[in-house]
Amino acid sequence: DTAVSQTPKYLVTQMGNDKSIKCEQNLGHDTMYWYKQDSKKFLKIMFSYNNKELIINETVPNRFSPKSPDKAHLNLHINSLELGDSAVYFCASSPAEGFGSPLHFGNGTRLTVT
Amino acid sequence: SQQGEEDPQALSIQEGENATMNCSYKTSINNLQWYRQNSGRGLVHLILIRSNEREKHSGRLRVTLDTSKKSSSLLITASRAADTASYFCARSSNTGKLIFGQGTTLQVKP
Numbered sequence: 001d002t003a004v005s006q007t008p009k010y011l012v013t014q015m016g017n018d019k020s021i022k023c024e025q026n027l028g029h030d031t032m033y034w035y036k037q038d039s040k041k042f043l044k045i046m047f048s049y050n051n052k053e054l055i056i057n058e059t060v061p062n063r064f065s066p067k068s069p070d071k072a073h074l075n076l077h078i079n080s081l082e083l084g085d086s087a088v089y090f091c092a093s094s095p096a097e098g099f100g101s102p103l104h105f106g107n108g109t110r111l112t113v114t
Numbered sequence: 115s116q117q118g119e120e121d122p123q124a125l126s127i128q129e130g131e132n133a134t135m136n137c138s139y140k141t142s143i144n145n146l147q148w149y150r151q152n153s154g155r156g157l158v159h160l161i162l163i164r165s166n167e168r169e170k171h172s173g174r175l176r177v178t179l180d181t182s183k184k185s186s187s188l189l190i191t192a193s194r195a196a197d198t199a200s201y202f203c204a205r206s207s208n209t210g211k212l213i214f215g216q217g218t219t220l221q222v223k224p
Binding site for chain 2: 004040043045056100
């Protein structure tokens, strides 16, 4: 059973399109995250939700909008995609918000914008 | 940069040898964590060391932490081809965010 699953695994789309990435965790964790990993493998946090409430919102263009319908799901919607959005996006979860609880990652969604 | 610095960026060794990766950071931490990322996969948590701990072991992994030097190291003993992956350190600050380093790519040749 996959603990943190995200779909799709690959996403190829054209500039200007709108796309969504879905994430679900079956670990019963309260906190979920979106991270972006660039081509140099830098991993940067984008958003954090604790029990459906937005906790961390890094300096991310407002074209990116997370949505958490319940604490087991955190989806990422991206409007007006740009070339620079190409990256691997990881969803993660942890049992508690803050103070460095270990993260459980999904296997990533490789987004390619052409 | 808030991100930690990892050294070396790439490491290639023979199976059976030990691999040492280092991580430095600039601000105070609650804890420091190490993760492994296999190609095309998500990161997997390996070990967490708290700011008041100096050394921690898990199987073939040994992590040390020197808060005076703001540095940590990950030692993998008796490496195997399956250890080939990227290894990341991540520091937990008082804000609760995990800040990741850029990783060390380890290749273990059979």
